[in-house]
Amino acid sequence: MYDVAIIGAGPAGLSAAIACAKRQLQVVIIDEFMKPGGRLLGQLHQEPDGTWWNGIKEANILIEQAESLGVDIRCGLSVHHIEKTEQGWHVHTSEETITVPALLLATGAAESPAPVPGWTLPGVMSIGAAQVMTNVHRVRPGKKGIVIGINVLSSAITRELQLAGIEVAGMVLPAENAVTKNASHPSQVLQSLLRISHLAPSAFIRMGSKFVKGKGMQRLALTFYPKNGVKMWGIPIHLRKAVTQINGQEKVESVTLCKVSPDGCIIKGSEETIDVDFVCIAGGLYPLAELAAVSGCPFHYLPELGGHVPVHNEQMKTPLDGLYVAGNITGIESAKVARAQGTVAGLSIVKDLVKSDNSINKELEKALENVNRIRQEAVIQFHPNIHAGREKMEQIFKEKLTIGRA
Known part of the structure; x- marks a missing residue:
């Protein structure tokens, strides 16, 4: 019934489906969320040139194009197992089993937890959950909140x-524990903020960030960091304060803050309480790759890409015949990169399934160039050494193939 199954209806999955359907392949997209769009649905931000990136609008463009090409988009459907047989890839869903010769995993990323005492109270949520509530469901998570975790x-x-x-009362650090590690260390967090300082609305902040690139200057900046934080968009960013406790009886009522040293150590006797009715915890993102693990696809840990990543090459192929990956499952990057990767994955599938299409090589080459261009022009890099990580993965893929053939 289908030539291609795609798990994940985000920017990567939708773009791949479009590339395949344009060449008369029958495609089904499966996603457990109630509507397609993936991470695009929650995005709304202003670009450096002043234009607005509206994720819902971008998602609708992809959805309409995919549907016009006959792509079967099935939402509210969970995949609990995948396996390779002589008949192809069996995709076991909550309703039925679908068998296809080509399977693309575009499952995206998940948020890393950052435990804080009191985090089980109603009103505590991940920063991504707050984004979905606000931008997708149009529901405010609360009237006044605080964000624990300072990152991109x-x-x-x-x-x-x-x-x-x-x-938003402010953005603060999590108190140091076995899980938070670098996220609670002021100098580590400062380095990550310097990578996005060019987006700051204040020219003073943009200029000031240029003077603290060196480690010595960073140490000095943290030592004399303003006690009320540095404001961006009017929101205080506290690199010298951490939340040690979320307070409340039946729901969030307040948080307890403590001052921290430049090394992230709690300064005793510096406690203060801030009244809030919701708390967002931001622990960062990691590739959501459980289905790739179930398939038997080999993995490699690359911190440059955000964690354990299924082995793949730049054409989005894994060492397993008929299995492809695209988007944040391959490494944490922007939705624009994921969308471009999806096109590459779709064209790779076409190349493998439609042997008579002689034009595909040139199109695939252009799509690969587009991924590199978008990555190069990315306003925000979630990880500073993404290019090095991609090069390492390409080499690992080649080594896996060599071992497999031997």
Whole structure:
């Protein structure tokens, strides 16, 4: 019935489906969420040139194009197992089993937990959950909140919450524990913020960031960091304060903050309480790759890509025949990169299934160039050494193939 099954209806999955359907392949997309679009649905931000990136609008463009080409998009459907047989890939869903010769995993990313005492209270959520509530469901997570965790993702979503008219008391560090590690260390967090300082609305902040690139200057900057934080969009960013406790009886009522040293150590006797009715925890993202693990696909841990990543090459092929990957399952990057990777994956599938299509090589080459161009022009890099990580993965893929043939 289908030539291609795609798990994940985000930017990568939709783009891949379009590339396949344009060449008369029968495609089904499966996603457990109630509507297609993936991470695009929650995105709303202003680009450096002043234009607005509206994720819902971008998603609708892809959805309409895919549907016009006859792509079967099935939402609210869960996949619990995949396996390779002589008949092809069996995709076991909550309703039926679908068998296809080509399977693309575009499952995206998940948020890393950052445990804080009191985090089981109603009103505590991940920063991504707050984004979905606000931008997708149009429901405010609360009237006044605080964000625990300062990183690229939380900075972008905190701004989105503010645009929705929600008061954010500030962004603070999590108290140091076995899980938070670098996320609670002021110097490590400062380095990550310097990578997005060019997006700051204040020229003073943009200029000031240029003077603290060196480690010595960073140490000095943290030592004299303002006690009330540095404000961006009017939201205080506290690199010298951490949440040690979320308070409340039946729901979130307040948080306890403590000052921290430049090395991230709690300064005793510095406790203060801030009244809030919701808390967002931002622990970062990691590739959501459980289905790739179930398939038997080999993995490799690359911190440059965000964690354990299924082995693949730049054409989005894995060492397993008929299995492809695209988007954040291959490494944490922007939705624009994921969308471009999806096109590459789709064209790779066409190349393998439609042997008579002689034009595909040139199109695939252009699509690969487009991925590299978008990655090069990316306004925000979630991980600073993404290019090195991609090169390592390409080499690992070649080594796996060599071992397999031997």
